[in-house]
Amino acid sequence: MFYIALKIILYDKLRSFFTLLGVVFAVSLIFAQVGIYQGLMEASSVLIDHTAGDIWVTSKNSKNFDFCQPFPEYFYYSALQVPGVQSVDKAIIGWGMIRQQNGGQEQVEIMGYQPDRGVGGPWDLKEGRPSDVKNGNFMIVDESAVKRLGAFKVGDYRDVMARRIQIMGISRGVKSFTTAPYLFTSYSLAQELVTYVGHDNTVFLIIKTLPGSDKGTVIRLLREKLPAMDVLSKEEFSSKTRLYWTIETGVGFSFLLTIMVSFFIGMLIVGQTIYNSTIEHIKEYGTMKALGASTAEISRIIVSQAAINALVGYSVSLLVTLASVKMYEAGGMVMVVKTSVNLIILLMTMLMCLCSAFYSIKKIKNIDPAILFRG
Amino acid sequence: MVPVVAKELSKIYREGSLEVTAVASVDLEFQSGELIGLFGPSGSGKTTLLSMLGCMLKPTGGTLELFGQDITSLDERDLPAIRKKYISFIFQGFNLFPPLTVYENVMLVMNLKRIDPMVADQRARELLEAVGLGKRMNFLPRELSGGQRQRVAIARALAADAPLILADEPTGNLDHENGRTVMEMLKTLASEQNCCVVVATHDNRINDLFDRVVCMEDGRMLPEKRKET
Secondary structure (H helix, E strand, O other): HHHHHHHHHOOHHHHHHHHHHHHHHHHHHHHHHHHHHHHHHHOOHHHHHOOOEEEEEEEEEOOHHHHHOOOEEHHHHHHOOOEEEEEEEEEEEEEEEEOOOOOEEEEEEEEEEOOOOOOOOOEEEEEEEEHHHHHOEEEEEEEEEEHHHHHOOOOOEEEEEEEEEEEEEEEOOOOOOOOOEEEEEEHHHHHHHHOOOOOOOOOOOEEEEEEOOOOHHHHHHHHHHHHOEEEEEEEHHHHHHHHHHHHHOOOEEEEEEHHHHHHHHHHHHHHHHHHHHHHHHHHHHHHHHHHOOOOHHHHHHHHHHHHHHHHHHHHHHHHHHHHHHHHHHHOOOOOOOHHHHHHHHHHHHHHHHHHOHHHHHHHHOOOOOHHHOOO | OOOOEEEEEEEEEEEOOEEEEEEEEEEEEEOOEEEEEEEEEOOHHHHHHHHHHHOOOOEEEEEEEEOOOEOOOHHHHHHHHHHHHEEEEEEOOOOOOOOOOOHHHHHHHHHHHOOHHHHHHHHHHHOOOOOHHHOOOOOOHOOOHHHHHHHHHHHHHHHHHEEEEEOOOOOOOOHHHHHHHHHHHHHHHHHHHEEEEEEEEEEEEHHHHOOOEEEEEEEOOOOOOOOOO
């Protein structure tokens, strides 16, 4: 039956081409939406995911990474006393302004970390080292900031919160969800720049557990020790941040809506062409039925047509998507293409095409024998 | 076993309070090896009768036995198996799959019957040779003339190896010469393979080829004419 389906598709070349085009259009749109959404979500938790630490301590009820409030530094010592804790690092995230060379201003996110330890600092440097921000008004800027800040190079000076700061390094792959560029400075400089944090406060405690210790137990003990704080595993904090941007901003709903619309458009296009093809071959299907083929046997031809459309359409869409990743990057967007997600989209495509065969199968089931006897 | 025995076979179409009797109390008995002509004007009920004989349409009254099996008592789901085992069709419009070659159209029936592919291949080639299309096996139906297409349809019907062949106006789309050739093939088929071939037609020019002629009018059977031997 698969062979007959293939022959029908190859025979109706123009119709098959437009069906394929419809599938490619719908599935490419799904790929793009899912890929961009994933890119945005990765960006929203990029610093959490790349920071070497098992547990994050933040102010109570912090909604996400970017909007955490400061809390007293002395909790650092309380955390250090908890059994199973190997090390605790302080880090700061805060909002600031940078003056552009042409006179305008841009909002930035300032990430302060301890330069000797590097925890919370950049992990992939094009130029410079994480420790280069030590002992002075120094910063590391991500290369993606070029669009917002204009061209810059190591050694350049910029005014951040009215303070002259020298660029000591350029990082890679640290693009924020909020589109405000990340500036990495020493912890002490960040305390000064982000004025609402202050000298005796921090924003994060990043904890590494001892090898062999149970992370769940350490988290429980930390929660008991620091009841006024939120204590989250790295994964929990990452998910919380992603979930915040997905739900609270409506980003998730918007992407979901586009994906669903693409799904239904694809289903309609494939459904209509398969239905037309079924109607065109209805006498032949009826003849098969007359010769003893069951509805299930004939339905297999229809389902095979849908499956072929799905597989070919999906493959072309995947190629289009892979080819367009660089194009998206050039446009300042990140599109993530992951094998696991690709498999889910493949299943969606199959489902989309198989659902579209529903009415054709119904038609086959109820073929009126009288049509066979009309010349 | 007698291929077809019908007693008071009826088909009434109902739509709301409206009733249309397409076939009314038909009694008939067809034997193997016979070529039977089912004559009648349009609307006389011959297509409805053919549909019921072919288990494509359920009668609303009477009984129908095919090869000793009471069809009227069977469930709708059991009918494909009956058709697969006993019945083959030839249609006026040929109803060949346009994307499939002549050879593939013939093979399709045998695939449905799960016949061993090697055996089916040989049989398909033999049948196409027999109907004079051995050299056109890889042609698509659109590349053939009407007569050639009907010969493919006959080869397909023969491939099913069914003891009962129902043909609806098989010469309807053919010129006289091609029509006669097709009918002669069916006659040979009936006599040589001991099949029961029922042909619904209103082509009086081929009247002489039938062993029996059954006439219908307004859903009823008229007294039968048998060919004198």
